[in-house]
Amino acid sequence: xxxxxxxxxxxxxxxxxxxxxxxxxxxxxxxxxxxxxxxxxxxxxxxxxxxxxxxxxxxxxxxxxxxxxxxxxxxxxxxxxxxxxxxxxxxxxxxxxxxxxxxxxxxxxxxxxxx
Amino acid sequence: xxxxxxxxxxxxxxxxxxxxxxxxxxxxxxxxxxxxxxxxxxxxxxxxxxxxxxxxxxxxxxxxxxxxxxxxxxxxxxxxxxxxxxxxxxxxxxxxxxxxxxxxxxxxxxx
Numbered sequence: 001x002x003x004x005x006x007x008x009x010x011x012x013x014x015x016x017x018x019x020x021x022x023x024x025x026x027x028x029x030x031x032x033x034x035x036x037x038x039x040x041x042x043x044x045x046x047x048x049x050x051x052x053x054x055x056x057x058x059x060x061x062x063x064x065x066x067x068x069x070x071x072x073x074x075x076x077x078x079x080x081x082x083x084x085x086x087x088x089x090x091x092x093x094x095x096x097x098x099x100x101x102x103x104x105x106x107x108x109x110x111x112x113x114x115x
Numbered sequence: 116x117x118x119x120x121x122x123x124x125x126x127x128x129x130x131x132x133x134x135x136x137x138x139x140x141x142x143x144x145x146x147x148x149x150x151x152x153x154x155x156x157x158x159x160x161x162x163x164x165x166x167x168x169x170x171x172x173x174x175x176x177x178x179x180x181x182x183x184x185x186x187x188x189x190x191x192x193x194x195x196x197x198x199x200x201x202x203x204x205x206x207x208x209x210x211x212x213x214x215x216x217x218x219x220x221x222x223x224x225x226x
Contacts, residue, residue, distance in 0.1 A: 042204075042216055042217075042219060043159070043216040045213075045214050101146075101147040101166075103161045103164070104149075104161065105160075106151075106158030106159050106160065107158050108156075108157060109157075109158050
């Protein structure tokens with residue numbers, strides 16, 4: 001398996017623009033997670049899905065952030081409009097069976113810079 | 116809520132020495148404690164985890180200990196090698212599925 005795939009790997013955009021991050025989880029995994037990593041706040045869980053259904057989005061910072069999982073092999077995290085403070089590395093991870101209480105496999109991340 | 120504190124923030128050891136990283140948590144209901152290793156430019160990778168029904172788990176040079184009474188758990192790396200250099204994160208998960216990571220420890224193993 002190729003592991004969790006994320007695209008793009010790097011994104012530079014201007015404030016106010018829409019940003020869409022993409023993730024393909026490991027085939028057969030029932031859970032998908034979106035994380036944000038910054039120097040100031042470390043690793044934060046934003047939202048996670050089980051069988052394509054959002055289970056907990058309490059970590060989503062504000063309404064500018066939205067995430068979807070239209071099918072078992074694809075998820076998006078969208079920021080609209082983007083702001084400089086959204087600059088971070090965004091990770092997608094997937095796991096099977098027990099979700100949070102199971103090994104999570106992280107993707108390589110998307111490094112986002114909002115100017 | 117859950118607060119996970121991790122110490123030290125940086126750790127430098129000589130190759131062959133042991134390294135110990137400690138984490139504390141606040142919620143007595145926490146029952147799963149993973150450790151992740153993150154190399155530069157990559158996503159975190161699980162290296163070992165422990166559940167609340169055991170006090171220690173070992174996998175080759177890596178071990179994790181858990182003290183539920185004191186609410187702390189530790190990562191032990193023995194016979195460190197330069198390739199162990201990375202940032203290590205602990206995490207704790209509450210029963211309500213709120214996952215919190217420690218701030219990370221940057222480990223440097225000097226050859």
